[in-house]
Amino acid sequence: DAGITQSPRHKVTETGTPVTLRCHQTENHRYMYWYRQDPGHGLRLIHYSYGVKDTDKGEVSDGYSVSRSKTEDFLLTLESATSSQTSVYFCASRGLSETGELFFGEGSRLTVL
């Protein structure tokens, strides 16, 4: 299994506070992704990265920013958390192989009160 970890795994915060979720992978994968999972919506792409300092928006990027200063780390930041951002967040990565397979982290449950 690919080594991909997320931190924190659980977080409770208050509306208006900044929150940063970290994704760390040890596979030297080029591509990294942040998804959020909500009932009835499946997995929706927030942002993704195709290399160090190269990122792009997904379908639900409003209210989120990302940074990738090293291959192994992909940070997701909520500048001012809102209750609508309560969700389970998944990080994923993939390499340059032709299979296209995504490897996922364990997920981070964020609750915004």
Add this chain to the structure above:
Amino acid sequence: AQTVTQSQPEMSVQEAETVTLSCTYDTSENNYYLFWYKQPPSRQMILVIRQEAYKQQNATENRFSVNFQKAAKSFSLKISDSQLGDTAMYFCAFILMNRDDKIIFGKGTRLHILP
């Protein structure tokens, strides 16, 4: 834009039966991959099966097989001899190769295997 549609939000079948989960997608491209991922109650995302669009032969992994109909843009998952451990959320996913790095997921089908 590419889309993935799973029309069955929830299904239930008896243990040992065969079940088919539906997935359709929309793209004008020819070079892509399709996947089925499984998410058991542990929340871990597990790759079940993968299909390359250029391959006509349907992918098979033990009890799991797909029916890939490229012209119809359909990619269904068949689970044979279903087991209690197959109870999970199943997601269909799509990625364009060599051009777009986004991987798009459907909304999922929650599958219950009944004893």
